[in-house]
Amino acid sequence: MKEEKKLQERCGKQNPFSVPEGYFEGFADRIMEQLPERESREVPPITTWQRIKPWIYMAAMFCGLMLSVRMFVGEKASTDNDTTEASELADEYIDGIINQTMMDDYTLYQYLTDANAEIYK
Template sequence: MKEEELLRQAVGDKQPFKVPEGYFDSLSGRITEALPACEVRLTSGTANRKRRLRLLAAAACMCGVLCVGSAYYMSRDAGAVADATNVKSQYMYNEDTYIEEVADYAMLDNQDLYSYLSGE
């Protein structure tokens, strides 16, 4: 706060910059006069039509790819549903092999497993 008061006393409150009278009144007119003249060209609708047709063709190709892919996925998945009836036997086999692999990795024999399970 003291620094601001010292600066105001040394410099004063006078604004060094002023805008000339009527500057903003004629500003828009001077800007439009300074812009280069450009000609307006009317384009035919064929360019837009070609662009739209390209986009439509790309969208149709994507839809076709999605339809073929989903049909392939659905036909492949139907065979997997038929094999789902044998899940229980596969689960038991996988569970047993997993336990055996863990026991081998941990270097546990049957006596160690029994003692851990019984809490001794």
């Protein structure tokens, strides 16, 4: 507190900064006179191609994305077990399956022909 009073006594309370008289009265006019003249440019008309070009590029991007996903991931394998044919199984497994089902040859033959007929409907 004592230091502030000493500073105020020494320097005073008067603002040391001042603005010349009439500085802000013609300020805007003086600035506008100093600016260079702006050239007016005519805007060319927008063509149809310029309007649809972003949409075409976006469609091409999505097509490329789908092709790359299809190439790297591939198609899903069929998980439907009902359409599995007996010829797809190895012979060593078929004998074990026949023994576990306890079917005679005639019943197995009927089952395979019915399943084969349903696949080719």
